[in-house]
Amino acid sequence: MSSVNQDKQPKKDTKFRGWLRTIDSLKVMKWVVYLFFFLFLVLPLVSVFLVSFTGQPVNLLGSLVNPDIMATNIERLSNASFEHYSLLLGGTYFSALQNSLALAIGVSILVILMCIPLAYAFARTTMPYKKTLAALCTIPLIVPTFISAAGFIIMFGRTGWVNTMYQSLGFDGVLIDAYSMTSIVLIQVFFFFPFALWPMVAAFKIADISLEEASNNMGAKNWSTMVFITFPLAIPGIISAALLIFTVSFSDFGTPIILAPDGLNLIVVEAYREISGFFNWAGASILTIVMVAVAAIFFWLQRYVTKNMDYGTLSGKPKGTKLNDSKIVTRSLLVFTILVLVLPMSAIFSVLLQSFATTWGTGLLPRGFTMDHYATVFTRSGDNILNSILLAGGALIISVIVATLVSYFVVRENTSKLDFMSSIPLIVPGIALGIAYIQTFNTAPLQLTGTAFLLIVAYAVRRMPYMIRSTMGTMMAIKSDIEEAAVNLGASKLVAIITVVGPLMLPGIAAGSILVFVTVIKETSITVLMAPSDWAPMSLMVFQNLLRGEVYTASAMAMLIIVLVIILQTAANKITKNSLY
Amino acid sequence: MGSVQVKNLVKKYDKAIALKGVDLDIKEGEFYALLGPSGCGKTTTMRCIAGFETPTSGEILIGDKVVNNVPANRRNCGMVFQSYALFPHYNVFENVAYSLTIRDLYSGSLGQRIKTFGRLMSKRLGKPTKEIEKKVQDALDYVELGHLADRGVNELSGGQQQRVALARALVMEPSVLLMDEPLSNLDKKLRNTMRTTIRKIQQDLKITTIFVTHDQEEAMSMADHVAVMRDGEIVQMATPTELYSNPKDPFVADFVGSSNIYKGQVLKKNEKGNTVVKITDEIVLESETHTDKSEVEVLVRPEGIEIIREASTPKTENVVEAKVKVSTYLGPTIRYDIELDGMDVMVEEEFQPNTALYKEGDIIKVHLPSERVLLI
Numbered sequence: 008m009s010s011v012n013q014d015k016q017p018k019k020d021t022k023f024r025g026w027l028r029t030i031d032s033l034k035v036m037k038w039v040v041y042l043f044f045f046l047f048l049v050l051p052l053v054s055v056f057l058v059s060f061t062g063q064p065v066n067l068l069g070s071l072v073n074p075d076i077m078a079t080n081i082e083r084l085s086n087a088s089f090e091h092y093s094l095l096l097g098g099t100y101f102s103a104l105q106n107s108l109a110l111a112i113g114v115s116i117l118v119i120l121m122c123i124p125l126a127y128a129f130a131r132t133t134m135p136y137k138k139t140l141a142a143l144c145t146i147p148l149i150v151p152t153f154i155s156a157a158g159f160i161i162m163f164g165r166t167g168w169v170n171t172m173y174q175s176l177g178f179d180g181v182l183i184d185a186y187s188m189t190s191i192v193l194i195q196v197f198f199f200f201p202f203a204l205w206p207m208v209a210a211f212k213i214a215d216i217s218l219e220e221a222s223n224n225m226g227a228k229n230w231s232t233m234v235f236i237t238f239p240l241a242i243p244g245i246i247s248a249a250l251l252i253f254t255v256s257f258s259d260f261g262t263p264i265i266l267a268p269d270g271l272n273l274i275v276v277e278a279y280r281e282i283s284g285f286f287n288w289a290g291a292s293i294l295t296i297v298m299v300a301v302a303a304i305f306f307w308l309q310r311y312v313t314k315n316m317d318y319g320t321l322s323g324k325p326k327g328t329k330l331n332d333s334k335i336v337t338r339s340l341l342v343f344t345i346l347v348l349v350l351p352m353s354a355i356f357s358v359l360l361q362s363f364a365t366t367w368g369t370g371l372l373p374r375g376f377t378m379d380h381y382a383t384v385f386t387r388s389g390d391n392i393l394n395s396i397l398l399a400g401g402a403l404i405i406s407v408i409v410a411t412l413v414s415y416f417v418v419r420e421n422t423s424k425l426d427f428m429s430s431i432p433l434i435v436p437g438i439a440l441g442i443a444y445i446q447t448f449n450t451a452p453l454q455l456t457g458t459a460f461l462l463i464v465a466y467a468v469r470r471m472p473y474m475i476r477s478t479m480g481t482m483m484a485i486k487s488d489i490e491e492a493a494v495n496l497g498a499s500k501l502v503a504i505i506t507v508v509g510p511l512m513l514p515g516i517a518a519g520s521i522l523v524f525v526t527v528i529k530e531t532s533i534t535v536l537m538a539p540s541d542w543a544p545m546s547l548m549v550f551q552n553l554l555r556g557e558v559y560t561a562s563a564m565a566m567l568i569i570v571l572v573i574i575l576q577t578a579a580n581k582i583t584k585n586s587l588y
Numbered sequence: 589m590g591s592v593q594v595k596n597l598v599k600k601y602d603k604a605i606a607l608k609g610v611d612l613d614i615k616e617g618e619f620y621a622l623l624g625p626s627g628c629g630k631t632t633t634m635r636c637i638a639g640f641e642t643p644t645s646g647e648i649l650i651g652d653k654v655v656n657n658v659p660a661n662r663r664n665c666g667m668v669f670q671s672y673a674l675f676p677h678y679n680v681f682e683n684v685a686y687s688l689t690i691r692d693l694y695s696g697s698l699g700q701r702i703k704t705f706g707r708l709m710s711k712r713l714g715k716p717t718k719e720i721e722k723k724v725q726d727a728l729d730y731v732e733l734g735h736l737a738d739r740g741v742n743e744l745s746g747g748q749q750q751r752v753a754l755a756r757a758l759v760m761e762p763s764v765l766l767m768d769e770p771l772s773n774l775d776k777k778l779r780n781t782m783r784t785t786i787r788k789i790q791q792d793l794k795i796t797t798i799f800v801t802h803d804q805e806e807a808m809s810m811a812d813h814v815a816v817m818r819d820g821e822i823v824q825m826a827t828p829t830e831l832y833s834n835p836k837d838p839f840v841a842d843f844v845g846s847s848n849i850y851k852g853q854v855l856k857k858n859e860k861g862n863t864v865v866k867i868t869d870e871i872v873l874e875s876e877t878h879t880d881k882s883e884v885e886v887l888v889r890p891e892g893i894e895i896i897r898e899a900s901t902p903k904t905e906n907v908v909e910a911k912v913k914v915s916t917y918l919g920p921t922i923r924y925d926i927e928l929d930g931m932d933v934m935v936e937e938e939f940q941p942n943t944a945l946y947k948e949g950d951i952i953k954v955h956l957p958s959e960r961v962l963l964i
Contacts, residue, residue, distance in 0.1 A: 491640055492673035494661045496687035496760060497694075506708045510677045
């Protein structure tokens with residue numbers, strides 16, 4: 008008997024090894040990615056959806072392991088009704104939706120109009136001071152919207168210096184009221200435009216130069232080439248940029264929470280109040296469903312428009328770029344770019360001044376200057392700085408890995424399911440995701456609420472679409488024969504991805520990483536909801552200080568965030584530049 | 589090194605059928621061209637052999653081994669891509685060293701593998717082994733690029749990139765070398781040089797080579813054997829000379845060189861054993877081709893037609909009168925577009941410095957030798 012057993016033992020082992028060898032490592036990766044999205048995206052959202060009917064939390068994961076929880080859930084589900092949805096027809100929810108839609112559409116249109124000349128300037132001209140201006144154009148990205156809002160109050164508040172200036176010129180009243188729809192629009196336009204600008208620059212760059220040369224060659228003037236060739240070729244990039252702005256504006260919460268006047272009702276603020284004020288699970292989840300639905304429609308629209316458009320390609324063959332060096336063009340673009348930068352820069356400058364101010368009442372300048380606020384920040388909040396970096400770094404690692412794999416599967420293997428799944432976060436506002444997480448991971452078997460890990464995952468998932476958009480763009484530009492060449496030369500698919508596709512995607516990954524890191528550091532909605540107190544990042548400190556009225560320390564901390572991100576971004580740029588081809 | 593056999597290869601896509609049963613028998617060391625218009629399935633056939641496409645049915649053998657289930661990265665087929673597909677983030681040396689480095693990655697101890705991996709990610713993370721260095725340098729010297737090893741691939745000219753791609757495929761000592769329209773991105777002069785270079789290398793190394801092209805001149809001048817493809821099928825497989833002088837059907841005849849093709853009726857066999865074929869009432873020709881068909885295509889190559897200059901040499905059979913429509917001076921040859929009883933015919937004659945060119949409207953006599961009149 009024993010000898011038989013001994014015979015069987017090694018046989019099993021070889022069988023197992025044989026089985027192991029047949030596993031496609033790439034396929035395993037695919038399932039891991041699927042599991043990630045299921046657990047941290049689909050599950051929480053389904054839960055929120057169910058809650059909008061039951062009005063009470065449901066524990067889906069728990070139902071799988073514990074029959075008692077299952078029973079409670081079934082009972083709650085059996086009491087489900089559309090009752091809560093009738094709230095939608097009533098006044099406040101409906102007008103909130105209307106206002107938010109108008110805001111998001113208006114902001115997207117303004118941003119795109121503003122970014123077309125900017126993107127052209129950066130991608131296709133020899134505009135002077137391009138590097139400096141490019142750096143300045145990324146700065147608005149760094150600034151959390153509630154800090155820009157604070158800057159706006161310093162400028163346009165009742166005692167704000169711009170309005171003071173306005174009145175001293177002999178006008179009555181205020182130029183712009185800080186607490187109004189106008190100022191919300193201005194902040195969103197001038198602080199969100201970099202989200203659209205860099206993808207559009209990429210789109211202008213990727214458009215095939217030889218087509219333009221062909222057009223010029225056939226007698227077209229430069230401007231008509233620009234209108235009929237360059238611009239249409241960049242349209243997929245422009246449309247996806249507009250979509251990005253729409254959803255960013257639609258779900259932005261830092262600006263409205265601070266600047267929305269009492270009469271102005273916006274859906275995000277409404278949802279936040281329902282949750283943090285009243286713990287109204289049903290109302291909040293209904294608003295979430297509405298927000299997701301709106302964003303989904305816009306998302307579908309974008310798909311529909313770009314479906315038949317092809318992207319330019321980057322083959323193994325090099326290609327040169329010709330830049331527009333007409334003096335009139337570059338000079339006027341330079342002036343335009345500077346004008347665009349005036350408003351965000353003044354807002355940031357105002358915050359900077361305030362961070363050094365002893366006090367700043369009515370008057371163009373503060374009464375006096377001091378370093379005290381910075382001293383306070385460093386002695387009291389050193390941990391917050393470290394927390395921010397660790398949390399953002401963790402989110403970054405998760406997003407880089409997942410985004411690279413997703414881009415690969417979507418572009419090369421046409422895995423549209425994954426494409427769909429990974430773009431869901433784009434249409435889920437941070438508050439909604441936060442609530443869904445808190446509720447889903449509140450109890451066993453996967454009790455993660457209140458851990459830094461869940462916060463990191465939330466950051467990563469929330470910023471994933473931006474990362475993926477960035478990596479997917481470069482992935483599309485890598486011709487599949489480069490990868491086939493690697494396979495042909497003996498590399499397995501996974502090795503080909505790591506050694507060839509990965510490095511070629513580096514510019515895209517780096518560009519996306521910058522966006523992710525920067526946005527995570529300034530993330531507010533999720534942070535406010537989910538950050539455990541011993542992991543409080545800088546943005547939470549600023550937010551709390553602003554609410555407590557400690558505006559000077561808040562400004563100092565805000566400046567610290569801005570400086571930190573500028574440093575990181577410069578470092579990241581250096582790294583990418585060395586690996587560009 | 590190995591032979592390649594393809595047996596009844598079928599490839600179906602959702603809507604289209606790309607290959608309808610392709611058979612190939614390529615001997616070891618042979619230079620084999622797949623020739624055909626775009627969309628004929630030649631590239632698909634090659635991609636099936638390389639392992640990038642999974643055939644719907646049929647067998648592929650490299651050496652004596654069926655490779656249908658062998659993944660692309662273990663088939664050891666060196667491939668030269670149409671776009672070269674050089675890795676833009678590696679320099680020339682690293683491009684060529686890639687396959688050898690990958691081989692190291694799959695063998696050796698864990699520590700060595702990690703080192704190799706580092707080297708793949710950045711040249712700063714490790715030096716290539718002596719062995720790889722030598723092999724790569726040899727391969728680069730072989731394609732006369734030894735001095736450019738440290739260049740970035742984007743700094744090279746088209747011809748140099750092409751040779752890097754070739755060296756990269758050769759350095760792995762592939763059992764088969766696959767080339768997918770490798771010359772289509774080069775200008776004409778360079779193309780001719782590369783043709784010679786590739787042929788010489790192939791002969792030197794005696795490496796089995798499959799060459800995909802739509803350019804008949806390329807296929808005919810380089811290959812030992814040519815398979816002409818159309819609509820996912822092989823129409824004819826033959827040596828270049830056989831293909832030219834004895835095409836199986838009008839498509840092949842037309843594809844492998846310019847030709848005059850007409851419909852004709854077989855009348856009878858004459859006393860010499862030649863087939864007599866009628867094209868028009870006026871034009872009745874003898875042909876040495878034997879055929880059982882009554883309706884045939886008559887093929888005469890332009891250079892197979894002689895223009896009779898001296899009235900004194902009497903040639904009775906296959907001599908007809910014609911009118912010159914256009915004469916074109918092409919350098920080494922002159923092309924006449926002439927008219928025979930309402931039919932347009934192309935004639936090519938070698939240029940002789942001391943003979944005058946015919947002009948438009950001249951009436952001439954032409955001889956169509958019976959061995960050059962082919963019936964298909």
